[in-house]
Amino acid sequence: MSHEIDVERLVADLPRFELAKNNANALYREGKYQGAAQSYTRVIAEILGDETLHSDLNKLIECAKKSGITDERLSAFVATLFSNAALCRFQEKNIDEAERLWQTCLLIDENNYKAAYQLAQCCIQRKQYNDAMTCVRRCQTIADATFMDKSKTLPHAKLLDEIVRGINQEKAELNGMGCCDDIIxxxxxxxxxxxxxxxxxxxxxxxxxxxxxxxxxxxxxxxxxxxxxxxxxxxxxxxxxxxxxxxxxxxxxxxxxxxxxxxxxxxxxxxxxxxxxxxxxxxxxxxxxxxxxxxxxxxxxxxxxxxxxxxxxxxxxxxxxxxxxxxxxxxxxxxxxxxxxxxxxxxxxxxxxxxxxxxxxxxxxxxxxxxxxxxxxxxxxxxxxxxxxxxxxxxxxxxxxxxxxxxxxxxxxITTSFFGTKTIQPQWYVIMRCLHLTNKKCFKEYVIENNVIVTMLECYMKVRPRVRHVSRLLINMSETILCCMDYMELRQLVVEAVVGRSSLVEFLRDDVELAKFLAETTGRDEEIDKYCKEGRYTFVDQPKVDQYRLIQEYKLLILAKMAVHCPQLAKEIFEIFELVSIIPMALVNAMIDGRRVDVMIDALSFVTLHAEAKRGDVVKHLQPLIRWAESSELCKGKTMFMVCQSLVNLTRSRNHRQGFNRDATADKMFDEEQMEAMRQAFEKLPAASKPLSNGEYDEGTEEEANRARKEMLALHEEIAKVLINISRRTIRDAPEGAGIAAQTLMLETLHYLTFPPENRTTMRAAGAMRCFLNAYISDTHKDTRRIRYFAQSMAHICFSSDPKTLKYSDAQDAAGPMVKLLGDSNELLQYEAALGLTNLLLVDDGVSERIWKMDAWDGFGNLLSSDNPQLKAACLEGWCNFASAVNHVQTRIYNKLGEQWERALKKLSKSGSTCCDRVWEAEDGDEEEDEHRTVPLLEVHDVNVMFMFAADDTDMRCVKASTGALAYLAHDLRVAKYLPMCSRYSSIITAADKIQDRDAMQRILTFFVCVLQGQIDSGPRFIKKYIANAKKEIRECTERNFAKIKDLGLTELAEEVRKYSDVANNLVS
Incomplete structure (x- = not known):
């Protein structure tokens, strides 16, 4: 069976197919090989135009062979899907199916190296060594044709050893079991x-x-x-x-x-x-x-x-x-x-x-x-x-x-002299560093039990750095002190320790060598500023190690770590050493000289925790670091983590310190109100009663963070794209655990960068939307609170962008997260999601259709009972855009109105009150009786809500949105004919009398014109008379407000009302 393939449509849908492939990849990584294989074949079947094919492998392969896919992108993608499906079958030990799938892959894309390589492995498993050699030769042909990097040993070369070993093994087995005895x-x-x-x-x-x-x-x-x-x-x-x-x-x-x-x-x-x-x-x-x-x-x-x-x-x-x-x-x-x-x-x-x-x-x-x-x-x-x-x-x-x-x-x-002086040998520092790296609790226990902090600081302060051979010792000492300062209790001992009559801060304040280093750094300020602004950098692969400067940099790192211990000490250190200015300059200085930068990056990650970093000139020195993090092979592991930590520190305010990464288990124990109550109770505690935490610092206000966010993107027009590249690189170049932690920090940074409205267009153009979408669907974050903030960032980008500039695939994929965000407990997130969805509804009919299917209409409606007027307005605007974009809205309202109308007619029929048009025309004497009959009003909740908001002129944003939605609904005359029967219909007349706003009045008059054109063909005479009176009321309302309408420039619409009201009167008469 062959199917026509629309190549252009399929190429346009490649991002959606790519997402489906990524989901299948995730199943494969989890070891769910059968599910992954089915997912791959399902995507192939969809591309081939017959989704039933995925359940029949023979037909799928036959159809793929006959499809004649010629587009390079599409053929490469389909071949990859076949190859991945084959790998799943191979993992399930189904070698036959795997072999067939890889052969199909090579028919579609003859240069698919992985398929040829895996086929060779299948042949080796089957002990078909001649066929295996043929596949290896094909691998080499593909490598030559595609210009693969031959500076490294290609994987297929290693298969030759397996083939030779297999052949030798076969020969050995042919010689019988006595072979081993003869050989030995x-x-x-x-x-x-x-x-x-x-x-x-x-x-x-x-x-x-x-x-x-x-x-x-x-x-x-x-x-x-x-x-x-x-x-x-x-x-x-x-x-x-x-x-x-x-x-x-x-x-x-x-x-x-x-x-x-x-x-x-x-x-x-x-x-x-x-x-x-x-x-x-x-x-x-x-x-x-x-x-x-x-x-x-x-x-x-x-x-x-x-x-x-x-x-x-x-x-x-x-x-x-x-x-x-x-x-x-x-x-x-x-x-x-x-x-x-x-x-x-x-x-x-x-x-x-x-x-x-x-x-x-x-x-x-x-x-x-x-x-x-x-x-x-x-x-x-x-x-x-x-x-x-x-x-x-x-x-x-x-x-x-x-x-x-x-x-x-x-x-x-540790040796003790005759006079009781203790000396620490170099090996001691090495052991301590290794214990710290292994995270052994005996590290902290040993320091506290033996009170070695003072001894260690005494040795550190007595060493003269210019003496030959002691640089390595001083570096070891500095690193061990820093290890101790990772623990709150030990940092307290370091801060309080006094050697002679000096604390560590006082010793460093009087340190001549450190003073020289600071003077040297500040003396290069013009060179540093010029380097930061030029935007083009070349970084060394093998940085130099200047031990003298490295020792001074360790001193700055020690001070930066001490500054997080308490605000008073931080203030003292910042006043004496000006760390906020010095550390970024020292970092750039090291980059210019081609020296190692990891120590200064570590220091920067601590100093940026303070609000002073947002007020200072830290951000303007960041461009070289950001470019280095994107391109240098040296930026990985802990160093990459510290770069990401510095960036997030600068963009995060004190308001968000615990929000993004709060433990999900806390949410299960307490709801948002309980958490907020506990935070407020904690703030009211006396200072002495507050429990100590491992770090006391103030990250600054939201205004200060916003300033840093704007300055960061203003560094260069490509900075947003570079930051996104760093986010991708964190996973690619790091072990799984470290990579996820660093990527989470980068995603948090990108999240904060979308806060200022000025940044959102830049972030969208750089591809931040897709970055947040990928993070949202990732298994890494799916069970965390973070996904709500990813959705919030998508909403920021959506409602700040022209709908025409949003990518179709991004808009399609962002709909789900934002609809889900409508159900969040936080009203700000609900409001921003509503704004984002309102804008998405204007992108394309396909996007609107997708949002409709996700029950966003009801999501908007559920939030209209909120006490927040802005949230209500945003939801009504969503309804308005829904009514303008999706025919399903009119159909839904029409069905509800029609059902109630039919029930009302049946009820009247059973009570004997129904009279058809023919009877009404014959019995003129019943008009007095008609006046006493009760008209069955329709109670469709959504429509009545729109009428109510239209009449409430205290919030014109709500009035415009609700009247707009009513006008769009009334454009469908099937709906318009029932609207006068709604129980809250009179509110629109009240609104027309009160409202002075031109836009709202234009929508009301449009509504009037449409209602006047709607006609109920059947029903009791007294109901038709009720509708005629309602239309007459429209004419009267228009006439008494004509002066206002004329001032607003809407006389053309008023004339249309007169025109259609005359037609309506003629029909009634």
Whole structure:
């Protein structure tokens, strides 16, 4: 079956299809492969023009092959959908369907690299190695045709190794189960050792375990213990044992490791003694030293696989007797020992394990001294962090054990002189930093229990920065002080500590080196201002490290962190050091010089928490930082987070401090009124009774934040687009947790930037609408309070934009969030959502139709009972635009009026009061009886509400909106004929008498003209007479207000009223 495809329409709908694909991608990431595959095929079926195809894969593939899609964008998109659906089937182990889908993908888009690559993998799984080679060659052809980056190894090149291994494995299996015995016998005899080990490595893991290959290789080492004579053989054995154990499934890995441990016990093999012998030979045999050390490294790799106390002790022996040239790869073995995932269950603690860990740490820390280079310290720190985390060790270790180990080691690096003076060794600071990174509670416990803050500050104040070799020590000291200041209790101790007669603030105030640095920074103010304004920047990939300047920057960061402790201290620090001006200038200064900037970014994130930053010149120095965050590979992780934190601090006021990121669990416990009551109660507490929080600062007023928001977008015409790019990059370039936190901050920044009306056009043009839409539908934010603020930002953009300038797809997708926002408990959000939807109704009939289907009409109606006049006006304006844009409104009102009219007629018929036109014409004597009959008035709520608001001239905005809605409804003469029968109809006459506004009067006269044209064809005589009187009242109202109408320039409409009222009178007579 073939279907005609409207390519232009489909290309226009690509954004909607892309959204559906993203939703399917989300299902795939959640592991819901079947649902994801169905979603992909459903989109394909819609594109092909027959939505029933998605349930029949054969027909779908056949239709896709015959579709003849030629548009490059569309064909690439459809091919991607087929490829994604195939990947879902592949994950479900349905290789046949996956293969067919990928083949279809390549028929549609012959340059789809992923499909060719995945087909090769299917062939490898089927052991069809010739077909796999064909697919690999096709991958290479696609890579050449599409100019893929060949500076890196392309993925299909790695498949060649799998194909070769598979072929070798097939050959090995053909030789029978006795193959392993022959190979191992050949290795024992020394025949082609490398080739034979390669054959063993090509075997499946199950066969390696089943044939007990690892313990048999280990036995070769035991049987040939002379390391010097069999050095090469030992090296090959340890390397093979290590490689064969890699990439095994959990239970297979457990079995293989169990076999190795049994072999060690069976042969009574002493790992530690073996390591000692190796290093002794390496020391004595200088001509063979390099080869023996390489053998020691291969042995160390097997030791970290084993993960036992003896294995770690063997590694420690090798490290202890190695020189500096070997330490990096041996430290890597220690790191792997503690991060390598363990397939085996936890073992009871070996008594030697903790002492061995301590010994290893002491050996590594012994390599750090006052003259230690940065690379070595970073390597040691990288090893210490997983040691203190203690997650992947084979033994059952408690937090108390880790805490006791850390405290013992810390105490060992504090020395006391004869006179009682305490000195802290460089290793102490390294341990403290690593404990802080692992977020261990023993960090804070140790500082408080041992009262080390004063000792640490005393050492810090006594070090002279210009003395040779102490720069690294001062940096370590500064970083440790900053770590302590992350805790409120420890920051209090730092603030209150007195060394000699000076506090830390007083010491820094009198610091000559810091004063020189500040003078140097302020002396470059003209150069800095020029750099910030030029707008074109080139950033270095490898920043320089100037340790002297870095020490001074750490001092500024210490002051910035102290300033958040309490407002009084912040005021003192800002007055003395002028941090609000200095820190942004120092940051730009570092950028100009090509130095590292992370410390000053950290400082900026703290100083921008204060209102003073919004009043100062911080924003005008931000452009280089924003551009750097968008483009530099160095801006990632914590640094990116701090950049985003600085931006949100500058755009957030004290009013919004807790709104955007308030914990969703609080909403479940308390409603908005309860939360507000608790906040007010907290504010009334005496200062001494208020609980302390980790940071006391005032973010400033909404007016100050608005100023910063405007200034930020005024930096450059492209700044809004750059900020959106940063928001996208936060997820792309960061680990999941850190990326989400940074992106949330960026979304909050963008949210605040839409607050000033002047910014909204710029934000819309930059693509902020789509950014908020993507965040709204993201699984990351769907259960948080944040989505209401994303919807608020969409509303800001919608009601501040010309409907003609809004993208159709954005308008379509924004409708749902804003309709949902109408039901929020906050009246401001309801009001802004109503304004946004009112504007969206003017975009396009398709958008109006979508909003109608979401019950926005009732959403507006539910809010008309509010006490807020602005909210009521906005909702009535929504009704007015609905009536002008969607025929469904007239149909709905007509149906309701018609139903009530029919019920009224039936009721009159049952009571015997009904008389048709023919009877009415014959019985002229019944006119007196007609006057006493009760006319059944219609009670349609929505229409009566419009009449009521039309007559209330206290709010002209409501009057204009309601009269406009009535005028649009009356344009449908089906509706107009029933309107005089509505119970509140007289209100429109009252409105016409009272209202002096031209727009409202024009709409009322339009309403009159339409009502006069409406005619009820059937019904009792007394009802028709009632309608005739109502129309006569329209004429009289127009005549008595004619002078007003003439002054308003609406005489043409008045003449139309006269014209149609004459026609109506003739019909009645």
């Amino acid at each position: 016998a050949a290795i024992e005899a020394g025949d082609s050792v490398l080739d034979n080990l390669g054959k063993l490595d090509a075997l499946r893991k199950e066969e390696i375990a089943g044939q007990r290959v690892l313990p048999r290789l280990f036995k070769i080492i035991v049987d040939k213990p002379d390391v010097i004579q069999n050095m090469e053989l030992h090296a090959y054995m340890w390397t093979s044992i290590h490689l064969m154990y890699q990439n095994t499934e959990k239970y297979m890995g457990m079995e293989m490791m169990k076999q190795v441990e049994q072999a060690v016990k069976e042969h009574n093999f002493d790992l530690v003694q073996y390591a000692k012998d190796l290093m002794a030979h390496a020391h004595c045999k200088t001509d063979m030293s390099q080869l023996l050390r390489s053998l020691a490294y291969q042995f160390s790799r097997c030791c970290y696989d084993m993960g036992t106390a003896a294995a770690l002790e063997a590694i420690s022996v090798i490290i202890e007797h190695s020189d500096c040239s070997e330490e990096n790869r041996l430290f890597f073995c220690v790191w792997q020992f503690f991060v390598h995932p363990r397939a085996t269950d936890k073992l009871p603690l070996d008594d030697r394990f903790i002492p061995v860990i301590q010994r290893v740490l002491e050996i590594m820390l012994g390599r750090i001294d006052i003259d230690c280079n940065d690379e070595r310290q970073e390597m040691v720190e990288r090893c210490l962090v997983p040691v203190f985390m203690m997650k992947n060790v084979r033994y059952d270790i408690t937090e108390e054990m880790v805490s006791d180990l850390a405290k013992r080691m810390l105490n060992g690096y």
